[in-house]
Amino acid sequence: MSRALHWSVSPIEADDGRFVAALRERLAQAAAAPPDRDRRRYRLLSRWRAFYGWGVVPDGGDAHGRVSIARRRQPDGWTYEVRIENEMAGERTELRFTTDATPFRALRGGWSVASDYRNDYDTPGALQTYRCEGRRAPDGEIRLRLRGGLEFAAGRIALDRPAVADWALADAVAGLAGREFAVLDRLEVVKPVARVRPVGPWVCELGPAPMELNGYCVWGEGLDPRYWWMDAAGRAVLLSTMQNVWVLES
Amino acid sequence: MGAGVVNGRPNILFVNTDQQPWDAIGALGNRFVRTPAIDRLLRNGMRFERSYCTDPVCCPARSSWATGRYSSETGCLFNGGLLHADIPDVAHWLRGGGYEPAHAGKWHVDGRYLPEQGAFRLLYFGRRHIGAGAGETYDPSAVRAVLDFLDTYDGRRPFYLQLGLVDPHDICEYLHLQEHNRVPDPVAAGLAAPDDLPPLPPNFAVAFEELALQRAFHRAGDRSLAHAAIRRGIRDWTERDWRGLAWHLYRHVERADQHLGLILDALAQSRFRDDTLIVFSVDHGEAAGRHGLFQKFSLYEEAIRVPLVFAELGDRLGIPRGAADREHLVSGVDLLPTILDYAGVAGAAPMRGRSLRPLIDGNAPADWPEYAYVESNVWGRAVVMSRFKYITEYRPRADEGYRPPRGSTHELGRELLFDLENDPWETRDVAAAFPAEIGRARERLRRHEAGLDSRPLNERSRPVMDAWRSALLENGASAAAAPAT
Numbered sequence: 040m041s042r043a044l045h046w047s048v049s050p051i052e053a054d055d056g057r058f059v060a061a062l063r064e065r066l067a068q069a070a071a072a073p074p075d076r077d078r079r080r081y082r083l084l085s086r087w088r089a090f091y092g093w094g095v096v097p098d099g100g101d102a103h104g105r106v107s108i109a110r111r112r113q114p115d116g117w118t119y120e121v122r123i124e125n126e127m128a129g130e131r132t133e134l135r136f137t138t139d140a141t142p143f144r145a146l147r148g149g150w151s152v153a154s155d156y157r158n159d160y161d162t163p164g165a166l167q168t169y170r171c172e173g174r175r176a177p178d179g180e181i182r183l184r185l186r187g188g189l190e191f192a193a194g195r196i197a198l199d200r201p202a203v204a205d206w207a208l209a210d211a212v213a214g215l216a217g218r219e220f221a222v223l224d225r226l227e228v229v230k231p232v233a234r235v236r237p238v239g240p241w242v243c244e245l246g247p248a249p250m251e252l253n254g255y256c257v258w259g260e261g262l263d264p265r266y267w268w269m270d271a272a273g274r275a276v277l278l279s280t281m282q283n284v285w286v287l288e289s
Numbered sequence: 290m291g292a293g294v295v296n297g298r299p300n301i302l303f304v305n306t307d308q309q310p311w312d313a314i315g316a317l318g319n320r321f322v323r324t325p326a327i328d329r330l331l332r333n334g335m336r337f338e339r340s341y342c343t344d345p346v347c348c349p350a351r352s353s354w355a356t357g358r359y360s361s362e363t364g365c366l367f368n369g370g371l372l373h374a375d376i377p378d379v380a381h382w383l384r385g386g387g388y389e390p391a392h393a394g395k396w397h398v399d400g401r402y403l404p405e406q407g408a409f410r411l412l413y414f415g416r417r418h419i420g421a422g423a424g425e426t427y428d429p430s431a432v433r434a435v436l437d438f439l440d441t442y443d444g445r446r447p448f449y450l451q452l453g454l455v456d457p458h459d460i461c462e463y464l465h466l467q468e469h470n471r472v473p474d475p476v477a478a479g480l481a482a483p484d485d486l487p488p489l490p491p492n493f494a495v496a497f498e499e500l501a502l503q504r505a506f507h508r509a510g511d512r513s514l515a516h517a518a519i520r521r522g523i524r525d526w527t528e529r530d531w532r533g534l535a536w537h538l539y540r541h542v543e544r545a546d547q548h549l550g551l552i553l554d555a556l557a558q559s560r561f562r563d564d565t566l567i568v569f570s571v572d573h574g575e576a577a578g579r580h581g582l583f584q585k586f587s588l589y590e591e592a593i594r595v596p597l598v599f600a601e602l603g604d605r606l607g608i609p610r611g612a613a614d615r616e617h618l619v620s621g622v623d624l625l626p627t628i629l630d631y632a633g634v635a636g637a638a639p640m641r642g643r644s645l646r647p648l649i650d651g652n653a654p655a656d657w658p659e660y661a662y663v664e665s666n667v668w669g670r671a672v673v674m675s676r677f678k679y680i681t682e683y684r685p686r687a688d689e690g691y692r693p694p695r696g697s698t699h700e701l702g703r704e705l706l707f708d709l710e711n712d713p714w715e716t717r718d719v720a721a722a723f724p725a726e727i728g729r730a731r732e733r734l735r736r737h738e739a740g741l742d743s744r745p746l747n748e749r750s751r752p753v754m755d756a757w758r759s760a761l762l763e764n765g766a767s768a769a770a771a772p773a774t
Contacts, residue, residue: 236479
C-alpha cells in the first residue's frame with residue numbers, strides 16, 4: 040500500500056497544505072504525549088471542501104472539535120464516558136455507557152446522552168438542551184426516555200447480534216472483523232447490520248517517525264464506510280468519515 | 290381530538306431529505322436500499338408518484354416550498370440567489386394563523402436569514418449555519434432538537450414542525466473526494482459483492498443531442514459549469530465505479546431514513562400521535578449515473594421527480610392508507626397551499642400551486658393542471674405532461690436586465706420531447722415525431738409564464754447570472770437552434 044497520505048484521510052478537495060500540516064501537528068503531539076491508558080483525546084479536522092474556504096470557527100483554528108474517550112475496567116466489563124465537542128454543529132455531548140468484557144465491547148445495562156447544542160455564533164441564549172436515557176430490553180428492543188418523560192421504542196437489535204456503541208469501536212473494531220453486529224450510533228440510532236473489514240497496513244509518515252497503521256473499514260445499513268486506523272499498540276490513531284478526520288492528540 | 294389539536298386543526302410535521310432519487314425507496318421495489326421509515330409512511334399515507342420539484346437545486350426548490358412560487362419569481366434561481374425580501378414564507382402565514390412554526394436542520398432559502406426572520410421558533414440550524422451539505426455534522430443535532438420538541442412542547446397552539454435533513458446530500462462529498470483521489474469501488478474494497486451494486490441504468494449512455502444548457506453544465510470538459518473538477522476526477526471511472534456511486538448514495542439514504550424512523554418512533558408514543566399530519570418530500574433528485582450524470586442540474590426525471598407522501602400514524606385525519614396517486618401531476622409550489630389548507634389558514638399573497646387536499650380526500654377537481662412546470666439553471670424549462678415531457682431552453686441574451694427569461698422576451702433554443710409512457714428512462718428524443726405535442730407544450734409554457742412574476746434578481750445575485758450567461762454564450766448556447774417542428 041502506498042506510503043503517501045491514504046485517500047480515506049485526505050482532504051476532499053485540493054489541499055492548500057493546512058490540512059496536512061494540522062494532521063502532522065496532532066500526530067506529533069500524540070507521539071510526545073505520555074501514555075494514558077484510561078483516556079484518549081482526539082481533535083476533529085475537516086476534510087470537507089467548505090471548511091477551509093468559508094471558515095468554521097471564529098478563532099480561525101485548524102480544528103473544529105474534539106472527542107475524549109475515557110474508559111475504566113470493571114470486574115465484568117467496561118464503563119465509558121465520551122465527550123464530543125463540535126464547533127460547527129454547536130454540539131456538546133456526553134455519552135455514558137457500559138459494555139461487557141468481550142472483545143466486542145457489546146452494550147449492556149443502561150446508558151445516557153446529555154447534549155447541549157448551540158445555534159449561531161451571534162445569537163446569545165440560543166442554547167438548547169437534550170437529555171436521553173436508554174436501555175436494551177430483554178427482547179432486544181431499544182428503549183429511549185427523554186427528559187420530559189416521553190419514552191419510546193427506537194427499533195430492535197437481534198439478540199444474537201452484539202450491539203456496539205459507535206465510540207466503543209475505538210477498542211472493539213479489530214475484534215469485530217468478519218462478524219455481523221449492530222451499531223447504536225450516538226446511543227440513539229440503530230444501525231441493524233454492520234460489518235468490519237481489515238484494509239491492510241499503511242505506513243503513515245506524517246508524524247515524527249513512520250508509523251505502521253492497520254486500517255479497518257466499518258460499514259453497513261445506514262453506515263457509509265468509515266475507517267479506523269490503529270497503531271501497533273492497538274490505539275486508534277485516526278478515524279475518518281466522509282467529512283472529518285478524528286486524529287489522536289494524546 | 291387529542292391534546293395536540295387546537296380548534297380542530299392538526300399539527301403538521303414536514304420532514305424533508307436532500308438529493309434523494311424518487312425511487313430510492315424500498316417499498317417501491319428498490320432492493321438495493323432499505324428504507325423502513327419511508328416505507329412506514331407509504332403504508333400510513335398517500336403518495337404522489339408524479340411529484341416534481343420546481344427547480345432541481347437546493348435553494349431554488351426550497352424557496353418554492355417556503356413561498357408557493359417558482360424559483361424565477363422568488364429570486365432564488367440558483368444556490369446563492371436571494372429570496373425577495375417582501376415575499377412571506379410558510380412561517381409567516383402559519384404564525385399569523387395561530388400555529389407555532391418551528392424549524393430544525395437545513396433551510397437553505399438564501400436571503401431569508403432565520404435568526405432575523407422572526408416567525409420560526411428556531412430549534413436548531415447549526416452554529417456555523419447549515420448551507421448545502423454536512424449531514425454527518427448537522428443531522429444528529431437537528432434530530433435531537435425535534436425529539437426534544439415532541440417531548441416538551443406544551444401544545445397550546447398546533448405546531449408546524451419542519452425538519453430539514455441534509456442527507457443523502459453528503460453523497461456530494463463522496464463525489465468531491467474523487468477530484469484528487471482514486472477511491473476503490475465497493476467491490477474492489479471488499480465491501481460488496483458485484484450483485485450488491487445497483488445495475489448501471491439503461492440510460493447511462495445518451496444517444497440524442499441534449500440542450501445546449503445541459504451540455505454547458507455537464508459536458509463541456511474543464512469548462513463545465515457544474516463541477517468540472519469532479520467530472521475530471523471520474524473520467525476513467527468504470528461501470529463498477531458508477532454502480533458504486535449509487536451504492537454509496539443508498540447508504541446515505543438509509544442514514545436519513547434511520548433518522549426519520551427515530552422521529553416517527555417518538556411521535557408514535559407522544560401525545561401528538563393521533564393529530565399530526567406528516568409530510569415527507571425531497572428538494573430534488575440525484576442522477577447517480579442516469580444519463581451518465583451525477584448530482585442534479587438537469588431536467589431529466591432523476592433530477593426533478595421527487596417523493597411526496599402525506600401520512601398519519603393515527604386515524605383521525607382521514608389520510609388514506611397505502612394509497613398512491615399515479616395520475617395527477619403535482620409540484621413543489623403545491624406544498625404550501627396544501628399545508629395552509631390543512632391548517633385552515635388563508636394565504637393572501639399570490640401562490641402558484643394548489644392544495645393537494647382534494648386529491649388526498651378523493652375529490653379530484655376536474656380542472657387539475659395537466660402539466661407540471663419546472664425551471665432549471667435560469668434558462669432551462671420543462672413541461673411535464675401525462676404522457677410526454679417537453680424540455681427546452683431559452684437563448685441567453687446580453688440585455689436581460691437580470692429578469693428571469695420568459696417566452697415574451699426570449700427565443701427558444703433546442704427542444705426535446707420524451708415519451709414517458711413508452712420510454713420512462715428518457716432515452717429517445719421524439720420531438721420530430723410529435724410536432725403537435727411540441728406545439729401544445731410551447732403554448733402551455735407561454736401561457737404559464739404569462740402569469741408569473743418576472744422582477745429582476747436581487748443585485749447581489751447578479752454576478753452568478755452574468756458568469757453563467759458569459760459561459761453559455763462562449764459554449765455556443767445561443768447557436769443552438771430549435772429543430773424545425
